[in-house]
Structure formats: structure tokens, C-alpha cells
Amino acid sequence: MKFREIFKSLKVVLDIEASSKDDAIRKLVDYLPVEKTKKELLYNAIMKRESLGSTGIGDGIAVPHARSLIPKDMCIVIGRLKNPIDFNSLDGKPVKLLFLIVAPPHDTKNRYLITLGKIAELSREISRDKRIFEVETEEEFVNELEKLLDKKS
Numbered sequence: 001m002k003f004r005e006i007f008k009s010l011k012v013v014l015d016i017e018a019s020s021k022d023d024a025i026r027k028l029v030d031y032l033p034v035e036k037t038k039k040e041l042l043y044n045a046i047m048k049r050e051s052l053g054s055t056g057i058g059d060g061i062a063v064p065h066a067r068s069l070i071p072k073d074m075c076i077v078i079g080r081l082k083n084p085i086d087f088n089s090l091d092g093k094p095v096k097l098l099f100l101i102v103a104p105p106h107d108t109k110n111r112y113l114i115t116l117g118k119i120a121e122l123s124r125e126i127s128r129d130k131r132i133f134e135v136e137t138e139e140e141f142v143n144e145l146e147k148l149l150d151k152k153s
Contacts, residue, residue, distance in 0.1 A: 007115075007145075009033070009075050012138040015082045021095075022047070024085060025064050028100040031077045038070045042102055056089025059127035063119055065101040067112070074103035074111050080133065080141070096133065097126070122149055 011031045018024035029043045045066035049055070056062040077100045084094035099119050103112040125148040126132050132148070135141045 007076055009073060010142070011075075011077045012141050013077065013079045014136075014138060014141060016079045017082050018085055020085060021050070021062075021087050024079065024081060024095075024098060025050070025100065028064075028077045028079045028098060031079075032071070032075050032100075032102060034070055034075070042066070042068055042070055046100070046102070054088040054090070056087035056091075056095050057120065057123055058089055058091035058093065059123055060084060060093055060096045061099070061119075061123045061126065062087045062089065062095045062097070063099045063101065063116065065099075065103075065112075065116070067105040068102055069104060071102050071104060074101065074107070074115065076101050076115070078141075078145075118149060125149070125151075 013031055016024065016027055018027055025046055026043055029039050029046065032039060032042060034042065045068050046064050049066045050064055055064045079098045079100065081096050084096040087095035089095060101112070101115060122145065129148060132141065132144050135144055
């Protein structure tokens, strides 16, 4: 599956200033394309999932995620932090890149699970190719991600 097929509804935000895991997640939730009144519910769903175990997967990357009836389709916000933060990651390293995902529970095409798998693949590529941390615009960021993922497909 190609990048554009997986990341249909994607928002990229660069150089976010966040002081903690909670702060970073809250700031990314603000970019989800849902009504303002629903954002707190999504934040709570993501934090509930986070309480089960950190989604910091290593190499400076975290994938906070949750299933919810609020979005009609899967939504992804990628945030690159200005300064790394502690995320209680599996490797103990601070996080600088977050892939926040919210998807409805009834995903007949398994896009949610496929996306989580593709992000795991991307994380391995990103750990070898650090350009994603150096680009200056959202467009350059998306182009770098696309190159990394599509060369694996």
C-alpha cells in the first residue's frame, strides 16, 4: 500500500512547543478535524489508551492512538516537536516525532491496523535516515515520509 492511500486524512505540524507527553498530545488533538466540543473526548480516549502502556515505540517516535465513534474516518496528525520530551518510551529515549491516530472502531478495511504497521516500518527507516528532523516545511516533511515509505513498498 502506497503512502497516499494510507495517509489520506493527514495533518502535519512542525516545531510544536510541548513541555510533557500530555501537553504534546493535547496540542495534536487540537488539529484533528472534529468539532471543538468533541476534542476533549478524543484526548481522554487517547490518554486512556496511553495509560495501558506507553506508545513511545523508540528512536524518538511515539504513536498515541485510540478508537472512537467521533471521527467518521481515520484521522492522523503528525507532530514534530521543537524539543524532545520524555514519553516513557520502550527504549527510554525522549520523543521528538508523534503520529497521533484516531479511527472509528468499525474499520472494515483494517486501515487502522495497516497504518500502525506502516508507521512501525517508517520508524525503522526514520531511525536510519534523520532528514525528517531537518526539513523546514510541512510539504518537505510529507515528501520525505512518502519517499521513506514508498521505497519499502
